[in-house]
Amino acid sequence: MGSAHGGAGSGPWILGVRHHGPGSARAVRAALDAQRPRAVLIEGPPEADALVALAADEEMRPPVALLAHVVDEPGRSAFWPFAEFSPEWVAVNWALEHGVPVRFIDLPAAHSLAMRAEEEKEEEREREKEGPAGWEGESGAEGEPGAGGQSGDGGEPGDGGEPGAAGGPGAEGGPAADPDAESAADPDAEPAADPSAEVLRVDPIAVLAETAGYDDPERWWEDVVEYRGQTADALAPFAALAEAMGALREVYGAGGHDRDLVREAYMRLQMRVAAKEFGPEYAVVCGAWHVPALREKTTVTADRALLKGLPKAKVDMTWVPWTHRRLARASGYGAGIDSPGWYAHLFAAPDRPVERWLTKVAGLLRDEDRLVSSAHVIEAVRLAETLAVMRGRPLPGLSETTDAVRAVFCDGSDVPLSLIHDRLIVGDVLGEVPSAAPAVPLQRDLTRIQKSLRLKPEALERELELDLRQANDAERSRLLHRLRLLGIGWGEPAAATRGSTGTFRESWRLRWEPELSVRVAEAGIWGTTVLGAATAKAESDAVGAAALADVTALAERCLLAALPDALPVVMRVLADRAALDADVGHLAQALPALVRSLRYGDVRGTDTGALTEVAAGLAERVFVGLAPACAGLDADGAAEMRTHVDAVHGAVGLLDDERHAKATGPDTAGATATDTAATLPPSATDGIRPRWYTVLHTLGTRDTVPGVIRGRAVRLLLDEGELSQDEAGRLMGLALSVGTPPAEAAAWIDGFVGGGSGGMLLVHDERLLGLVDAWLTSVPATAFTDVLPLLRRTFSAYEPGVRRTLGELVRRGPAAQPAATAAVGVPGFADALDEERAAAVLPVVRLLLGLDASPEDSDALAEAAG
Structure with missing residues (x-):
């Protein structure tokens, strides 16, 4: 078939390279300059031939990648990445600069994607037969779908069609290493009877490095290639590497990858076509692992036999931006390298x-x-x-x-x-592709919007603060929310860094990953524009939603994304689901998200009238069914229902305020609900708060309701001023009476004073603190260990300063409290320090502080305690 090197006129010249190796890239350019081939053949998908001219476009900035995906299934895709220091990229640009034809000769992506789909099905069947232990998996092969066939799975193919080495830097075009392998195979060991059975653990560069006495394959490669100057014979490095790979393939054959044999057969056929068209003076740039196979003398009939009956899929191909980070082996890329940024520097600064x-x-x-x-x-x-x-x-x-x-x-x-x-x-370098590159309509619309909003994709994660009162920021927010709805996670919401809790501010973390290009292609089935696609996706999600809470969350997302055409469909589905769902827990879970959406009307200019009515109807259904739903709950169910009660309480306040605002108009902005109610007719002031307070009264006084919910209901009424301090104290006294089981009483306390603000309530109302202390000291020893975990969880949520203040109040006792509180005479409080009880802890304190048990130490500690 030809030699790997030779003088002028003795082609073809097969240049075996290491993918993404700057030394290989410089050597390729030197060889091409020396031999001046009439054509350049490159390992890669032939579908890219129509796109190769774009490599010379002034807008093209590597790293970039060829992206192929199945037309009817965009998620099934493959990448072929190129960096500025990739030998294949150098060869493409050399050919374009010199007006020399350039062609990709690897197995077409139409076949490789279809083959991978069949292999996945076969692997799935094998896993079902053998179980998880019967399958080891493999690293993604270059030019083919990676593991799982999904570009977003981190198993995308390599840059030129080579099985990458996940176990070492060799990725030179050797057999794929087992991702779990920690060391290369021993080159001196006797080969197994079937070398392909163990080749998954072999990295050819690691084998060559170990043979040369190197522990680090990357260091060996740098010493012999990257840090060596140019030789007088530009083809000498390729001859040496071809000889080494020939020796390895004699031992390992195809490396256990039968598909390599198919790919190499296809490449040999394409080389024959080039020989007829250009004569022998052409160059082939491929992974060094393939050089021995491409030099092998075979018949056309034998090569065609290997290609007979290959499955085929209809694919599209384009250029997409890539990043240095995704060239790194740590990203899971089979042909990855350890230091893309360092290699880029070596190539740019010789x-x-x-x-x-x-x-x-x-x-x-x-x-x-x-x-x-x-x-x-x-x-x-x-x-x-x-x-x-x-x-x-x-x-x-x-x-x-x-x-x-x-x-x-x-x-x-x-x-x-x-x-x-x-x-x-x-490094975080992100490449750029020309606007002339083929793209799905949705990608073109997204690119147009990004430019108009001055929101450039970047590989480095950055924070973006948005003020929704500004037109451009509001449009940016809508775009990011629409993309999230489409599953294109360019931006993720983040906590505001300016300390503002207003709805007019948003904070985002932005980072563009190459896989998002595939997500855009997948989302193209929903429409040709971002707005149209997001609208269609929202409508479909609403119809297919499994739970009522999913529909309410979707309604909120529609408002955030400003999808007015989708909202009626979502609201219709929401109304239907709410009418049919009898589970109060589901209704209570759905209400908060729905009410939160009402806040977006003012700042985003969205009409939320329909939402208000649906939310009000949902709230009424919660009010009717909440008390019966709380009866007979176990501890876990009661804890979950307590969170629903809190959420509904907050939602009711927002909903009532929203209804008042709509009834009064903008002139009463800033007025309290009470002030507003005084100026409205009775029909407008018939808010939902009073009905909610009635529900809370029922929950707080009904014995069949679990203690944690009763305590929480009493606390909410107390905070809203709907319950006096005396009445709250009376209910607490009943809940903590002798006849109440300790576990139930502890749950009531958790509901009443649990959470961050419960401690302040006890600090400012020492009568309630006295009731809690009286109950705590009366708990029998046999029950104390059962209630201790719950009490510890309740009080550990308080701030350290609050806990310290409560301790001081308990230590001081009723003498330092108001007369009304002192009159309670609860156990646990005393007029003076109980020295006998205090002295009981001194041995433990001495042990913790490492002090000797001397009388002086005891006196000092006693004085400090006093």
Whole structure:
């Protein structure tokens, strides 16, 4: 078929490379400059031939990737990433610069995607037969769907069709390593009878590195390729690597990947086509693992036989932005590398790379307010060079520069190194693709909106604060909410950083990941515009929602995303579900989200009239069914219902305020509900608060209701001023009476004073504190251990200052309290310190403080306690 190297006119030239290797990239350019082939063939999907010219577009900025997806199933997709330092990218640009035809010759994505779908089905059947222990899985193969066939699963294919090595930096085009393997196979060991049975644990670069006496495969590759200067014979490095790969394939064959044989057969056929069209003077750029197979002499009939009967799917292909972070092996990419940012630097700065790198590191640390001077940089360069000499390396590598940075810039600390690794060694560079690149209509509309809103996708996560009173910020918010509804998670809501709780502010965390391009393609089935797609998706979700709470949450999302056409459909489904759902818990769970949505009307300019009426009807149904639903609940059910009671209480307040606001108009903005009610006719003041208070009275006084709910109802009435202090004290006294089981009384206390604000209530109302203390001291010892966990949970939620104040009040006793409180005469309070009880804790205190049991220590502790 041809040699891997030769003089001018002795092609074809098969250039075996390491994907994403800057040394390989420079060597490819040197070889192409030397041989001047008439055509360049590149390992990659032939469907990309129509897109290759876009690589020279001035808007194209690597890293980028070819994205192929099944037309009818966009989620089944594959990526072929390219960085500026990828040999294939260099070959493409060389061909375009010199007007030389360039073609991709790997197995078409139409076949590889369809084959992967069948393999997944077969693997699923095998797993069902053998169980989880019977399947080991494999890393994603380049140019094919990754594990699971979903681009978003982190198993996307590599950049050129090569089985990547997940177990080491070799990813050079060797057999895929088992993701669970921790070391390379022993190159001196006798091969197994069936080498393919164990090849999943082999990384060819790791094998070659170990043979050369290197523990670190990445370091071996850098020494023999990346840090070596150009040789006189531009083809010599490819000949040496081809020879090494030939020896490996003699041992491991196809590496256990039968699909490699199919791909290589297809590539050989394409090479024959190129030979007829251009003669032997053409170059092939492929993963080095394939070189021996492409040089193998086979017949056309044999190659075609391997391709017979391959499944096929209809696919679309385009360019999409990629990131350095997704080129890293840590992302799960089979052909990934450890340090994309470092390799990009080596490729862009072939002269004085160490000095330039350390200057870049110094700039990053200065931006983070660390003191790094020019003298630090000079000293770090000297140290890195000295380390390289001591370690016998031709040039300081990443390990030497990192050690120098740690010692000189970071004072021996590894903490700043994590920042350097994240920002520089890996990096957050996000590529760009030309507007002329094919895209689904939804992607084009999204790109147009992003430009108009000045909201550029970025790989680095950033915070975005929005003021919804500003037109541009409001549009940004609608876009992000619409995308979330479509499953395109570009932005995630975050807690506001400015301390504002108003509905006019939003905070987002934005980060664009390459997989989002697939999500956009998937969402394209809903429409050609973001607004239209989000509307159709919301309507579909409403009809298919399983629970009432899902529909109310969807109504809230429709308001946030400003989908007026979808809201009527959602409201109709909501009304139907609410009318049929008899579960009070479901109704109570749905009401808060629905009422929250009413707040968005003012700031977002959305009409919420229909929502108000549906929410009011939902609240009435909750009022009717809540008390019967609370009867006979166990502890878990009571705790859950308590949260519903709290949520409904907050929702009722918002809903009543909203109805008053709609009845009174804007002129009464800022007035209290009571003030407003005084100016309205009776029909307008018939709010839902009074009816809710009646429900709470019922819950607080009915014996069949669990204690935690009764206590909570009493507390809510007390806070709203619907219950006097004396009446609350009376109900507490009944709940904590001798006839009440201790566990039920403890639950009542949890409901009444549980939560952050319960402690302040006891601080300011010492009569209630006395009742709690009286009950606590009267609990029998046999029951105390049962109620202690609940009480501990209740009081541990208080702020430390509140707990300290309550302790002081208990210590002081009724003498320091108002006369009315002192008259209660509850146990646990005394006129003076009980020295006998206080002395009982001294041994424990001495043990904790490590003090000797001397009389002086005891006197000192007693004095401190007094």
